[in-house]
Every structure is written in structure tokens, then in C-alpha cells.
Amino acid sequence: MIRLLGILIGFGFVLVATISLVNDSWLYFSEEHEESAEHRFHEHPRNFAFSTDGPFGAFDQQQLQRGFQVYREVCAGCHGINYVAFRNLDELGYNEAEIRKVASEFQVPDINPETGEPATRPGLPADRFPAPYPNEVAARAANNNALPPDLSLIVKARHGGDDYIASLLTGYRNPATYRNHDGEALPAENRPGQGLHFNPYFPNLNLAMPPPLTAGQVQYADGTQASVEQMAQDVSAFLTWTAEPNLQRRHRAGLAVVLFLLFACVLAYFAYKNVWAGAKRAVRATGPLDPENMAKTDAAKRDAGIEG
């Protein structure tokens, strides 16, 4: 009865799914398909070599400091890193005095201790980086109705991570002269509208952020040439740190844990083989080794043609 009912219900589901399949295939094959411009012109992120790549990846403090400098002088005008505190900068190799100095250059929101009115004061190491705008409305008002996202987690919040950020920052192209891999020019309807900028690494090709980096825009303290490529990679490395400050600790701890567990696997393997060595071929009755069980074991071994 259950089987009969099952077969009936089965045919029901198969029928309805088949109707959907036939309908969808009809629609699919009777129409012309043209890949959308977003598909044809969208580029996957370039592959950059970051010091954090791979299982042994670690932070390059020099690069993080350069990236922080780019963030501070270029990005911080519009983008916050609200989950990062000034005190965290010690992981970039800054000493306490330097951190105090950096913090004091930012104004953080507070309350006037005398009047209770909202006020600002210079930041302290315990403060987090303040958001550049007091709220979303202010941010949109200042940016042509676009909202600059907080960058603390941006590397983990985008497919492609650090490669994507660096690709995007270096990926602005002139829409009038751009040709994709097939040598095709950008269709007019996909050209950037008012206040938008063409960038093939951005999923829908046009984004509100104008090209933020120009060569020589920052003066690196360590004398590195501030090319757009260099700054893009430095700031991406910095944003990898803001998104995953424990990355280096994680990789190091992982090495110890994996080595330990490899060793545990070897031990467990030999323990397993050792325990089973006797049972592989010899047949053994379970239970207490009383005469009855021993006799069963012997009989089983005889039947199986095993000695001993």
C-alpha cells in the first residue's frame, strides 16, 4: 500500500517537475540569448602576490604601515574602519607615543562634560577609528547619494578579497576607448552615467567612487615609489589586516595544531593496526574467556581453516 501510494506520489512530483522543465526549456531554446554586458565586460580580480597568501602567509609590517598611510591620507576622507581601535596599531609596529599621536589627530564624538551637549575631542588609543560621517544621510549627501562602506571588513566581505580590492583600485578605465578580451567596445547603455565611473572589476561595471589613487599621491616614509599599483597593493594589505588582524597568529597556531594532529593520526593509526592485528585473520569469540566461548572460538577457527 505504501509502495503503491509512493509510486503515485512519485509520478505526481515527476509530472509537475517535467512540466516545469518542458516549459523552461521551451522558453530557453525558443529565445535568442545574448550574454549581458555585465557578463561580457566583468573582469575577475587579478592575482596579486601578497605576503599573507598561503598557509605560511604573514603580515609585512612595512607594507601595513604604507597601507595605513594610504588609508589615512586618501581613503579616510570617506571610508571608516570602525572595528579597528587606535591601540590595535601596535601590531603595525608603532610604539605607544606614535599611537597616541595618530589617535589625537582624529576627532572622536563625545559629550561635553560641562554642558552635556554632543561634542568631539581628540582620540585616545582606546578609541576606535571614528566614522567620517555622523550618519548615513550625511554620508550620502556628501557623496552624490552613494554610501561609502566601512572598510574594516571589506576584504572578507567581497569575493576575491585583497586581490579584488587591489584590482578595483587599479582597474579604472576610460569607457570610450576600453575594449574587452574580444575587442568589443562598451555598449552605450553601459557607459557610466552622471557621477559614475567605469571599472570592469566592479560587478555592474560602473561605481560611484571616482578613481581614488594618482601616482605620487602620498610621500612614503620609507622612500618606496608611490605608484598606483604600489599604493593599491599596500592599502589592500592594510585592509586584510583590518579585516583579519589575527591572520598571522592563526597561520602560526595552525601549523602547530596540524603538526600535532598529524602525529596523533600516525599514533592512532598504529594503535588501530596494533589492536586489530590479532583479529584480522584469527577469529575470536567475544565475551569472557570461559571454556564455552573458547570452544566456540576454536570451532570457528577450525571451520575457517585457521591455525592457532
Next chain:
Amino acid sequence: MGFPWAQEYQPKSGFMRWIDQRLPLPRLVYGAVGGGYPVPRNLNHFWNFGVLAGVALAIQIVTGIVLAMHYNANADTAFASVEHIMRNVNQGWFLRYAHANGASFFFIVTYIHIFRGLYYGSYKAPREMVWLLGLVIFLLMMATAFMGYVLPWGQMSFWGAKVITGLFGAIPLVGEALQTWLLGSFAPDQSTLTRFFSLHYLLPFVIAGVIILHIWALHIPGSSNPTGVDVKGPQDTVPFHPYYTAKDGFALAIFMLLLAAVIFYAPNYLGHADNYIPANPLATPAEIVPEWYFWPFYAILRAFTVDFILPAKLWGVIAMFGSIVLLFFLSWLDPSPVRSGNYRPTFRIFFWILIVDVIVLGYCGGKPAEQPYVMISQLATIYYFAHFLIILPILSHVERTLPLPNSISESVLHGEAEEAAPYGTPSRGAQPQPQPQPAH
């Protein structure tokens, strides 16, 4: 303790005798997972995964309880509290990554455990109750995992909650009221978050309770084995301890190694980038996808695109829940007395098609709802239902199965195949035996 197979426990010391007489816990342990529980000697490594699933649950409970000490179930601060765990709590990043990836590994080992049950006929008599309780655990796991994914209150959390509870909205008449009742509001909100947190904390303990029933029910007939032949005598078994504790120990070490590799080196690989964006009810993500372990079911949901008597969305919902509900009837849909797929050559072919089919469904479920993925998932959905509801019931009547070995020990010794049963070959010197003995 009521396990018909268990050997009599004989305390080795006066102390244990003293305890045993007052609280027979040593007796229970000895009979359940100790030297007193005889287990078929030919179990292969697929029989490790039940223990691994239990360990995975333990990992989830331990990491989850500590995470709950730092997490904040408040729609305004939940996302920030997760970042607080990642940045400021000592080893908080490890706890969170272990919990998030532990969930994935829980599903990986559970899916392999279900795979084992499907191939070796573990759902057949006399183990139907083990199978049914296992499915209850699976459903509870899915509910727990879904609610857990909502807690970080990222974009995928929010929109996943909206889409999944929206499924209940497809039910005629009561749907919308039901959805509002589930969410506690008209869209995922503070009330949704707090109730999901409460249930997410509760359900793992319910799962633990059902696992006890699952193991209890298992200990009545005892474990099945790769031949599917019943245990005939003591020569067919080895005591659970030390043989299977040692074997499970090895499997556990491998499991931990793989889990650690993901936690430490690819902790976000199985997640979705959008969940690092705080929930925003005003911005729909480009594509809403659940966690990977729901993808096959998500593909079935989206495969129904035509209104036929019922609205397409309702068909999708019915089919998605039906794809799991039908598993509850599996023991009766497939009455073939031969349990193991090793001795069912035709079943084996359809079984492997099913496995490929489910993987295809999973692949399509993770893709956006556009062609050709929808058509592929429709094809795969058709096979999924046909397999369980049409092919299996008919096959179990018409299939010519291979002769079974006379006993487990014979199959073990034949050809020195170690623990694995020989693959559907007639036993040496034995008459071909088309049907096995009735189980009980």
C-alpha cells in the same frame, strides 16, 4: 542494560562492584560502548561516521556555549558583538571559526553517515527505528544550523531568514499568519533574532537527547555490516572496545586534522562573503544563497517554476519538504530483503546515479536561479523523486540479487579481504543463497 546482545558485566574491582550495585553506570557503558558490546567484525570505515557526528555535536556545543557568553542577540549590536569575539575575546576568532566550520563538518560527516545507511540498507528491518530517529536528528540539525546562520546578523543571515521563513508564507490560507508567527514580526527583526538565539541554544540538547534514543534503538538489533548478513555467532563479532574504539580513534584523528586545516587555513572558504556586511533590510543582495549543506534542497525548491493546479512556489515548498519526508518511508518503499548494495547489482547502478544527482542538485542550488542551472535542477529533481518513489519500490520486486555469504566470518576470511566484505562473489564451497534469512 536491556541490550539483548550485551555480555554480562563483571566488575574487576571491589570499587567498581560497589558503584555498579548502586548505580549501574559501569554496566551501561560496558554494554553500550565497552567490551560487552559485540559488533560485526567486518565494519569498514564508513561505520566511523556516526561517532564522528557525535563528536561534531560535542564540538558545536562546547564552542557554542563559550561563544554565547560573548555574543549579543540584539539586532543593533549582534554583528558588532561577533566582531568583538573575532578581535577582542581571547582566542575568540578560533572559537567562532571552529563553530562555523564545525557546523559544516557536522553536515559532511552526517551526509556520509546517511550515504552509508542508504548504500548498505541500514534503514531496513530490524533497524527502521534507528533510521527514523536519525532523520529526526537530521531535521533538528537543519533547523539549528539555519537559525545559527541568522545570528551574526549579516546580509545573508537576514535575507536567508527572510527567504526561508517566506517558504511558510507559500502555504495557502494560514501561510502569512504562520510566517509572521515564526518571525514574531512582518520581517526578520529583533524578535526573530532573540527567538532564533533561544532555539539555537536549545535544539542541540534536543539533538543530544534524540541521539541517545538513536543509539539505544541501534543497540537492540546491533550494528549492521557491509554484507548485510545477520550475525550468526560470536565468531562474527569483536567487542566494541578495544576494536572499534581504536578504529574510531584513528578516524577521529583524521577528522580533527581536516577540520583544523579548514579552521586555520581556509576559515571563510565555506561561508559567503556577504555575511561580513551588516544586515540591511533595504538592500537585497545580488543573490541569496543558503549555506552549502542546504543547496540540494534549495535547488529542488527552485526547480518548480510553473503554476500547475497549485502555485509554483507552493510546489517548490512541498517538494523540498517532501524530499526529506519521503526518507521516513524508505524502509517500506524498498522492501528488498537484501540489505547491502554490494549484493544488489541493479540497485548499485541507480544508487550511484542518485549520488551524482544529489551532487548536481547541490551544485545548481549554489548557483543563481538562471539557466541552464534551473533546467539541470529540474532534471535532477525528477530523478530524485523517481529514484525513491518509483524506482526503488519496483526494483526491490524485480531485482535479481547476488548470492550472500553464509556468514560474516566467512566473508571476512574469504580472499583475505580484511574487514571489507568481498564484493558480491559467491562464497567458497557454499551453495548460492538467493535470499537471506529473515532478520528476526
